[in-house]
Amino acid sequence: TLVAMGEVSKEIIKGNPDFFPTKPMDYGKFLVISLGTGSRKDEKRYNAKQSAKWGILGWLTSGGSTPLVDVFTQASGDMVDLHLSVVFEALHSDKYLRIQDDGLIGDVSSVDIATENNLNELVKIGEGLLKKKVSRVNLETGIFEPFKEETNEEALKRFAKLLSQERHRRHLRSPQGKAEAHKYEVKI
Secondary structure: OHHHHHHHHHHHHHOOOOOOOOOOOOHHHOOEEEEOOOOEOOOOOOOHHHHHOOHHHHHHOEOOEOHHHHHHHHHHHHHHHHHHHHHHHHOOOOOEEEEOOOOEOHHHHOOOOOOHHHHHHHHHHHHHHHHOEEEEEOOOOOOEEEEEEEEHHHHHHHHHHHHHHHHHHHHHHOHHHHHHHHHOOOOO
């Protein structure tokens, strides 16, 4: 998500006409939908007592997993979520939507199990996520909590409407849009 926002900012800096003239860091004008791949339910897989005994090799591989990679991967995603939640909350903007299930258990929590059964389960989870309330990171606890009465499905529809309106405005500003609008002007 941060990489995508950085790419948009670069295009704004370059003066790309496809982007509304604004300041590159004016995130209040951004509309961000961040779809997560889901994460394991907090199973407390690693604890300080265990990890204190690992040594170098234990951090690289332990119990059939890769603790060092797991920790950095999870921390990276969490930091992006936390950062964007802070930014959009500071801007008093509701144009950031993060949809993520952080309670996955078993095979559905793995990104490399593509069996028909697992994919069907993921579809069910996705459909359930649409019905859940929009969530944001609680800045005190770092945990996603329901944020408003709007469901993810309602928020996605609201975002789609905003995107459609923006597309319409851009079309009207384009040479083609101006020509089409001119064809339909009523002359009195």
